[in-house]
Amino acid sequence: MKGMTKMKFRGVAALSAVALAALTACGSGSPAGGGGEITVGLAISTLDNPYFVALKEGAEKAAAELGVKLTVVDAQNDATNQINQVQTFTTQGVKAIIINPVDSKQAAPAAKAAENANIPLVAVDRSVDGGKVVSEVASDNVQGGTLAAIELGRAASGEVVHLQGIPGASAARDRGQGFEQGLNSGGIKVVASQPADFNRAKGLDVMTNLLQANPGIKGVFADNDEMALGAIKALGDRAGKDVAVVGFDGTPDGLKAVEDGTMAATIAQQPDVLGRKAVEQAVKAARGEAVQEVVDVEVKVVTKKNVAEFKK
Amino acid sequence: MTTVASRKNVKVLSDNGALAGLLVLVVALSLLAPSFLTTQNLLNVGVQAAVVAVLAFGSTFVIVSGGIDLSVGSVAALSAMVGAWSSAEAGLPGPVALLLGLGTGVVAGLVNGALVSYGKLPAFIATLAMLSVARGLTLVVSQGSPTTTPDVVSFLGSNLTPYLPVPLLVMLVFFGITGFVLSRTYSGRAMYAIGGNEEAARLSGIDVRRQKLVIYALSGLFAAVAGMLLAGRLSSAGPQAAVGYELDAIAAVVIGGASLSGGVGRATGTLVGALVLAVLRNGLNQLQVSPFWQQVVIGAVIALAVLLDTLRRRTR
Numbered sequence: 038m039k040g041m042t043k044m045k046f047r048g049v050a051a052l053s054a055v056a057l058a059a060l061t062a063c064g065s066g067s068p069a070g071g072g073g074e075i076t077v078g079l080a081i082s083t084l085d086n087p088y089f090v091a092l093k094e095g096a097e098k099a100a101a102e103l104g105v106k107l108t109v110v111d112a113q114n115d116a117t118n119q120i121n122q123v124q125t126f127t128t129q130g131v132k133a134i135i136i137n138p139v140d141s142k143q144a145a146p147a148a149k150a151a152e153n154a155n156i157p158l159v160a161v162d163r164s165v166d167g168g169k170v171v172s173e174v175a176s177d178n179v180q181g182g183t184l185a186a187i188e189l190g191r192a193a194s195g196e197v198v199h200l201q202g203i204p205g206a207s208a209a210r211d212r213g214q215g216f217e218q219g220l221n222s223g224g225i226k227v228v229a230s231q232p233a234d235f236n237r238a239k240g241l242d243v244m245t246n247l248l249q250a251n252p253g254i255k256g257v258f259a260d261n262d263e264m265a266l267g268a269i270k271a272l273g274d275r276a277g278k279d280v281a282v283v284g285f286d287g288t289p290d291g292l293k294a295v296e297d298g299t300m301a302a303t304i305a306q307q308p309d310v311l312g313r314k315a316v317e318q319a320v321k322a323a324r325g326e327a328v329q330e331v332v333d334v335e336v337k338v339v340t341k342k343n344v345a346e347f348k349k
Numbered sequence: 350m351t352t353v354a355s356r357k358n359v360k361v362l363s364d365n366g367a368l369a370g371l372l373v374l375v376v377a378l379s380l381l382a383p384s385f386l387t388t389q390n391l392l393n394v395g396v397q398a399a400v401v402a403v404l405a406f407g408s409t410f411v412i413v414s415g416g417i418d419l420s421v422g423s424v425a426a427l428s429a430m431v432g433a434w435s436s437a438e439a440g441l442p443g444p445v446a447l448l449l450g451l452g453t454g455v456v457a458g459l460v461n462g463a464l465v466s467y468g469k470l471p472a473f474i475a476t477l478a479m480l481s482v483a484r485g486l487t488l489v490v491s492q493g494s495p496t497t498t499p500d501v502v503s504f505l506g507s508n509l510t511p512y513l514p515v516p517l518l519v520m521l522v523f524f525g526i527t528g529f530v531l532s533r534t535y536s537g538r539a540m541y542a543i544g545g546n547e548e549a550a551r552l553s554g555i556d557v558r559r560q561k562l563v564i565y566a567l568s569g570l571f572a573a574v575a576g577m578l579l580a581g582r583l584s585s586a587g588p589q590a591a592v593g594y595e596l597d598a599i600a601a602v603v604i605g606g607a608s609l610s611g612g613v614g615r616a617t618g619t620l621v622g623a624l625v626l627a628v629l630r631n632g633l634n635q636l637q638v639s640p641f642w643q644q645v646v647i648g649a650v651i652a653l654a655v656l657l658d659t660l661r662r663r664t665r
Contacts, residue, residue, distance in 0.1 A: 085493070086589060087493055229637055236592075237585070238579055250634075250635045
């Protein structure tokens with residue numbers, strides 16, 4: 038019996054050693070040592086979306102330029118996971134933490150963990166409800182939704198449908214709210230609002246189904262470009278001809294659709310700028326310099342006229 | 350004559366609880382949503398069912414043999430991404446890229462099978478690990494961005510004629526293959542035998558470990574085909590494609606009357622199960638049910654469908 042336990046223990050120990058070695062080999066950032074070097078932790082909501090990948094890349098570039106070390110963790114859209122990751126940061130000796138909350142309303146415990154450890158916290162892209170942050174770097178989703186409604190009103194008149202993001206997600210709430218606020222100004226009327234979970238395949242299916250019930254629609258607003266691209270697939274030849282589609286985010290594929298004329302407009306956020314500004318503020322906070330409490334990164338309406346400025 | 354025919358119909362329905370459920374749904378939706386019962390919409394439902402149906406056909410093999418495959422959604426995404434990447438980034442010809450993608454599915458399935466049969470891992474854990482690894486590899490290959498698919502893959506998502514969508518044809522072909530494998534091949538009979546009683550199957554001379562390799566490889570291949578269909582419909586393979594589809598596939602198989610403890614399950618049942626899910630989602634959109642309620646309704650219908658089937662069996 039005793040031998041068994043020992044053997045088992047040895048097995049586990051060997052496995053842990055292998056895992057540790059593998060982690061050290063894979064990890065880019067070693068724990069922040071002395072030598073005055075600053076490490077900043079970036080807790081990102083998901084890397085399963087080109088938008089957040091761009092945000093991460095913007096942050097990495099800024100970190101390289103400023104000569105600080107950036108450790109990135111991905112919460113895979115799980116709010117609990119993210120809280121754990123931020124807690125882990127607090128024990129790793131990072132000098133500032135940037136959080137891109139999975140959900141604004143569920144990020145307060147993460148903020149608390151940073152506060153308890155006396156580490157400045159910067160929120161990027163989404164806010165932290167009920168938690169203390171030194172700086173909030175975001176683009177205004179409500180305003181973006183309103184701009185989308187105005188743009189759709191310009192490109193179409195008559196019945197439109199709204200493809201919503203994941204029910205209850207803050208970006209879906211804010212964009213939808215802004216969209217509804219902007220409706221008064223134009224000659225468009227929403228005849229159907231259905232969720233397609235920010236997903237391209239679901240955008241295609243939901244749009245196909247809505248077209249059956251509402252064949253005469255003239256416009257579509259989708260809470261993100263992925264769903265808008267799915268809707269364009271469902272519309273086929275009608276997209277850009279007698280149905281105007283407006284998306285949100287300005288992803289590479291979205292911009293390409295605007296250029297091709299199948300998407301009337303998209304509301305471009307600038308994820309790389311968001312990432313860059315967040316790192317700048319975090320580094321300032323880590324160095325004890327003054328930080329800007331709110332950094333507004335502009336959202337921009339992208340149409341065929343100005344799409345070239347956004348394509349890289 | 351008519352009474353004999355109607356009696357026969359009643360028997361077909363009572364033999365297949367899921368089919369009865371599907372018919373109830375179709376009748377209800379036809380009454381509630383005027384645009385539901387149109388040729389175009391029914392074709393749409395077929396196309397929308399195709400991806401989950403093909404995934405579920407692969408899962409039928411696994412579930413009949415008493416296993417489970419949680420990795421099919423991730424494997425579908427990885428296979429499609431490998432196919433798209435091989436053509437768009439590595440510049441390989443479309444058909445070669447397609448084969449590489451399908452091969453990726455088979456390899457993932459073989460790894461699952463080897464972990465289950467030779468590694469003695471519970472299927473739940475082996476395929477849960479693959480769910481994570483395959484999704485991660487999809488991100489690694491794609492660098493987080495959607496990738497354009499080659500023409501041959503996009504063809505899988507197109508229409509031959511306005512009334513002949515390719516995904517529907519692929520679904521029917523794989524329906525046929527599944528039925529054939531289950532009822533007419535050695536491996537098919539081995540699946541029922543292993544699912545019924547693994548020890549008895551081994552003692553009767555079935556090479557259980559080898560058959561498990563075949564079973565999980567088939568599931569991986571079917572997942573790859575489903576991934577290609579999904580990517581083909583969008584002309585693009587996405588890193589976040591098919592997240593959570595494994596649960597839809599398992600639901601379709603179980604709604605279709607298969608038992609999660611193995612030994613029971615048929616291709617027709619699985620097809621009906623996939624159609625139930627597709628009809629339901631289509632109908633919820635057309636009726637404009639609130640997004641907050643849709644998930645409640647879907648869950649309730651899944652539970653009801655399986656409950657009806659269980660009750661029917663018990664009263665016999």
